[in-house]
Amino acid sequence: MPNEHRASRDEAPQVMSTLGTAGTKRSARRLLKANAWFVFAFLYVPIVVLVIFSFNDSERVNVWQGLSARWYGEALGNTQVISALRVSLIVAISSTIVSTVLGTAVALALDRYRFKGRRALDGTVYLPIVIPDITMAVMLLVFFAEAFKLIDTFGPRLTLGVTTVALGHIAFNISFVAVVVRARLDQFDRTLEEAARDLYATPWRTFRRVTLPLIAPGIAAGALLALTLSLDDVVISAFTAGPGATTLPVYVFSTIRQGVTPELNAISTLMLAASVTLVVASLALQRPRSTTP
Amino acid sequence: MASAPPPDAGPGVPAVEMHGISKRFGDVVAVDGVDLQIGDGEFFALLGPSGCGKTTTLRMIAGLDIPSEGRLAIFGEEVASWPPDRRPVNTVFQAYALFPHMTVEQNIAFGLQMRGIRGPDADRQVAEATALVQLEGMEHRRPSQLSGGQQQRVALARALVNHPKVLLLDEPLGALDLKLRQEMQVELKALQREVGITFVFVTHDQEEALAMSDRVGVMSDGRLLQIGTPAEVYEHPANRFVADFIGRTNLLEGVTESPSAVRLDAGAVVAAANELAAGAPVALSVRPEQVRLHRRGETPQGAPCLDGVITDATYLGHAFVYTVAISPTAGASGTSAGEQAATITARSETGSAALAAGEPVSVSWSPAATTVVAD
Numbered sequence: 001m002p003n004e005h006r007a008s009r010d011e012a013p014q015v016m017s018t019l020g021t022a023g024t025k026r027s028a029r030r031l032l033k034a035n036a037w038f039v040f041a042f043l044y045v046p047i048v049v050l051v052i053f054s055f056n057d058s059e060r061v062n063v064w065q066g067l068s069a070r071w072y073g074e075a076l077g078n079t080q081v082i083s084a085l086r087v088s089l090i091v092a093i094s095s096t097i098v099s100t101v102l103g104t105a106v107a108l109a110l111d112r113y114r115f116k117g118r119r120a121l122d123g124t125v126y127l128p129i130v131i132p133d134i135t136m137a138v139m140l141l142v143f144f145a146e147a148f149k150l151i152d153t154f155g156p157r158l159t160l161g162v163t164t165v166a167l168g169h170i171a172f173n174i175s176f177v178a179v180v181v182r183a184r185l186d187q188f189d190r191t192l193e194e195a196a197r198d199l200y201a202t203p204w205r206t207f208r209r210v211t212l213p214l215i216a217p218g219i220a221a222g223a224l225l226a227l228t229l230s231l232d233d234v235v236i237s238a239f240t241a242g243p244g245a246t247t248l249p250v251y252v253f254s255t256i257r258q259g260v261t262p263e264l265n266a267i268s269t270l271m272l273a274a275s276v277t278l279v280v281a282s283l284a285l286q287r288p289r290s291t292t293p
Numbered sequence: 294m295a296s297a298p299p300p301d302a303g304p305g306v307p308a309v310e311m312h313g314i315s316k317r318f319g320d321v322v323a324v325d326g327v328d329l330q331i332g333d334g335e336f337f338a339l340l341g342p343s344g345c346g347k348t349t350t351l352r353m354i355a356g357l358d359i360p361s362e363g364r365l366a367i368f369g370e371e372v373a374s375w376p377p378d379r380r381p382v383n384t385v386f387q388a389y390a391l392f393p394h395m396t397v398e399q400n401i402a403f404g405l406q407m408r409g410i411r412g413p414d415a416d417r418q419v420a421e422a423t424a425l426v427q428l429e430g431m432e433h434r435r436p437s438q439l440s441g442g443q444q445q446r447v448a449l450a451r452a453l454v455n456h457p458k459v460l461l462l463d464e465p466l467g468a469l470d471l472k473l474r475q476e477m478q479v480e481l482k483a484l485q486r487e488v489g490i491t492f493v494f495v496t497h498d499q500e501e502a503l504a505m506s507d508r509v510g511v512m513s514d515g516r517l518l519q520i521g522t523p524a525e526v527y528e529h530p531a532n533r534f535v536a537d538f539i540g541r542t543n544l545l546e547g548v549t550e551s552p553s554a555v556r557l558d559a560g561a562v563v564a565a566a567n568e569l570a571a572g573a574p575v576a577l578s579v580r581p582e583q584v585r586l587h588r589r590g591e592t593p594q595g596a597p598c599l600d601g602v603i604t605d606a607t608y609l610g611h612a613f614v615y616t617v618a619i620s621p622t623a624g625a626s627g628t629s630a631g632e633q634a635a636t637i638t639a640r641s642e643t644g645s646a647a648l649a650a651g652e653p654v655s656v657s658w659s660p661a662a663t664t665v666v667a668d
Contacts, residue, residue: 194357195390197377199404199451209403213394 047272054265061260071266081267083244084251087162091237091247092230095169100223102170103177104215110178111185126179128172137239140168144240160242168240169230176229177222184218228275306369308333308459308491309354314363315515316349323349325515326363331459331508333368336485336492338502341512342538347495348387350512351461354493356380368458378407383452384461388468389444391436397447398423398432404455422454425484442473449481453488462494466501478505499539503527511535527580533666536578543584543637544576544666555665559619559635563597567665575665583662584639586615586648587655596657601637603652613647615639617656 053061057068075081109115110122128136144167148158192214196206212219234249241250248271252264309331316324324346331337339347352358353365356377365373372380383404391400401422405415423429426446436444445465452460465481466474482505485492496502502509503523510520511534519531530536536544547557555565555577565577585593592598605616619635637656648654 189390191386191388191390192392194377195384195386195392196403196407198355198357198382198384199455200378200407201403202378202407205407210392 050265051269051272054262054269056262056265058262061262061265071262072270075263075266075270078263080246080251081248081263084246084248087165087245088231088248090162091166091169092227095166095173095230096223096226098166099170099173099177099226100219103174103222103226104181104219106174106178107181107185111182126175128175129179133233133235136172137168137236140164140171140236141239160240160245162241162245164240164242165237165245165247168236169226169233172236173226173229176225177219180222180225181215181218184215184221188214224278227278231271231275305333307331307366308335308368309493310364310366310369311350312364314350314353314360314365316346316353316358317361322515324353324360327512327515327517329510329517329520331491331493334489334491336482336505336507337494338506338509339493339495339512340499340502340509340538341497343497345512346515347497347512348463351384351463351493351495354380354459355382355384355461357384381458382461383455383457384463385445385448385452385465387463387465389436389448391444391447391451393436396433396435397428397439400436400447401451401454403451408455418454422450425453425488426450441469442477445469445477449484453484453490457490459491459493462492464496465494466498467496474501481505503539509539511538513538528662529664530578530666533576533578533668536576536664536666541581541638543579543581545579545635545637546574546576549573549575549665557599557635559599561597561599564660565597565663565665566660569665569667573667575667578664578666579637579658580662581614581638581640583658584637585657586617586639586641587657589653589655592655593657597660597663598655598657599637600653600655603648603650603654604636606648606650608647612640612642615641615648617654619656 053064054071055067055069056064057070058065106121106125110118110125144160144164151158188211192210193206196210197203201209232249233247234253237247238250238253241247246254248267252267255261256264307330309329311327311329314324314327314329315322327346327350329350339350341347349358353360353373354367356372356375356379360373363373364371367381392403395403398419402415402419405411405418410418423432426449428443428446428450431439431443431447436447439447445468448465462481466477469477478501481492494506503526506523508520508522509526511518511526511531513534519526519535521529526535527539530539530542533544536542545557545559547555547559549567549569549571550556550562551571552568553564553566554562555567555575556562557577563577567575569575586603587593589600599619601617601619603615604618607614615638617637617639619637639656
């Protein structure tokens, strides 16, 4: 299926350019339209199926028995689901806050300052984006184990838990936030800061009143990406979690071994609703406001 | 002539005073030992080609660049190391640098807010500044909803609302089209008279500098070559660069012969006052409008005179512009007279009789209207 889809996309412009008459143009346009619909279907039909079947009043996933919200009740009544959801939210929110602050700081430092080790930082800060999840997960696990061994010699008995999951998420989220914020900084006109300085603003107030509001859409987009990635992550969460630190995706992944249940459909639909809400909220945030800043 | 007192400079402390100001960026010397005094209430232009250091000089007054060397005082206060937010100056930036996320009103109020002025007092001052630049009714628009000229006014109001001791303008009219630029020249000059603030503005447009300013400082390669009134720099350029950069001129190459005469490469020895030792290589600067054309044989007595042939005649409506190729004069004894024929551009009012290309003519000028310039 994916191959078919790619082929049709490549052909369409060619048809457009080689055949110029009105008739062929019209058929080319029809082809493009069909292609667009195909892509939409490819992307969204599974989602629609998931959502529909999450309202299936049946014990078995593939047998439709009528509309019902019973599996939502079931899911929300499941203490394991609720506790996994809690862990997910704690990890996602805390890692997003920390990585947004640190990632923005990294982006600003790389954009503004020439310091020792800048090139090295510039080259490595994006590494977590390209290295495979599994490598990152193993790396973090080894790191935590070694670090705990070292710290434990001074007394405390540290174990993997919610904190280590959050730290793992921060480790990769910083990179994503930095990339997004830096793209925004590239378009930022530095003379605006000079103008603010010239108009009696201290460096800090220049940042607060001019720089920050203007790069805020970038920071918001970065934060949203971090939140989504954190809520979504399975591999790193599974490796860095200890007992009682199971996130929702990890829970879903572990229960799916016993087969897909309608309850999982319901949970997935809820997660989908959450991410769609987040995206819409961020788009609304990023729209230029017409009243006071 | 650099020591001529500025017409508007008060007897008090100068608004801006620079002593041996230099600015280096790595190995590049952007500004090289500038000495400058700008009087209180003066309209001063820093003029020069791009990359001559004029903008850097302005930025050092603003505090956006810190001098590598030298002393800088604003109304007697040494400010060379002060950050920009502590200096009593404001800047109109080249591309205006208006805050895109704020309305016109918020842009103008920014400086007041930063100094802790709020409430009705701030509102009144913002309204005054808005009225000063005729932007009433635009208060709640964003910069992106304004035309270039309107944005320029916001930038002016945003600076002037703070009553700076010195207003700095970096190519303020550069982004406007010609017609609007000419209108704004007049308006800016009137505005300066109205607010009475010292204006220092940077431009590469010599006409703009001459038209607007009380005094002009001509810069090239980081050095300040000449300071004077527009008439002084135009009529008595200090060197070859200034003569060539300000307006159009004819530069006739030659060597000094005595304190009152120059031997031109074209052959003739002409009267021209100079303060250089005999034998110094110089150029004689003669403005096109000072050149008079005569038919051969009708040459006036006592004025320096060269023979030539008109090679081009251009009709400009209000004037003719002639290009005259100078014929080497046999009278140049000993020297290899006029190896390369010089050309002279002459300009005359249309009222006079038109001359055609190919016509043999004599050109003359009044010795008082010329300046001897060295490199």
